[in-house]
Amino acid sequence: MTVTVERDDNIKIIAMDGQLDVSSSDATREEVIKLLDGKPTIISLEKVSYVSSSGLRALLMIAKTAKARKIKIIYAAAIDEVVDVLQMTGFIKMLRCVKTVDDAIAELS
């Protein structure tokens, strides 16, 4: 899993790329949380090909941390297979999830 900051002005866009599974979730969670600096943040899941339960926990912990720090956070552009797991577990309505990064930018602008 790689984590890249794709934009960092009035909005921060963090892109994840890879599988969010048991081997990568803890490190990814820590890396993303370190990047939360107060700006409204979009986390692009466009290139995340797989999310297991440990990956879901990472997404939840990132969102909980952001909420505690009063940082607005939106997950964007998850592929259908990932959306399926998010739906099954209720994460899709618990987290703020939108279809595209552009939708997220529009919401935060």
Add this chain to the structure above:
Amino acid sequence: MLKNVAFPAKRELLPEMLKKITDEIDKHVKDSKWLNRLKVCSEEILINIIDYSGSDKVYITCEFLDAEKTLRFEFADEGTPYNPLEEKSEVDIDADIDERGIGGLGIFLYTTMMDKMEYRYANGKNHLIAIKKFSGKEAMAVAE
């Protein structure tokens, strides 16, 4: 078909185990959503065995029965007798972010995805069996 294939119960071998399983499923299931779900289900069960059973090995069966329409997983280990199906998952899918805990997601996922789960302890092994029946166009490529 994978029939009682043994792997050392080590985390570093999890990708190899999942690849064997998904290669097998891929021959039969063409719906990418179900391919993904079955990988998630396998990962959850395997990681629990690897991390908590105390077994040196895990034995994996992945077979398609009933004219290829029924998937049967069996995961066996020689660890401490333990029935994961007795664990009550406390996942509340309607909870909000503040109420939502981080535990129980693994068992919630595989008990939700699969049609039937069974546990038995026999011949010194834990056996966890998971069945998924596919209907016509839901996911299956009918076997050639």
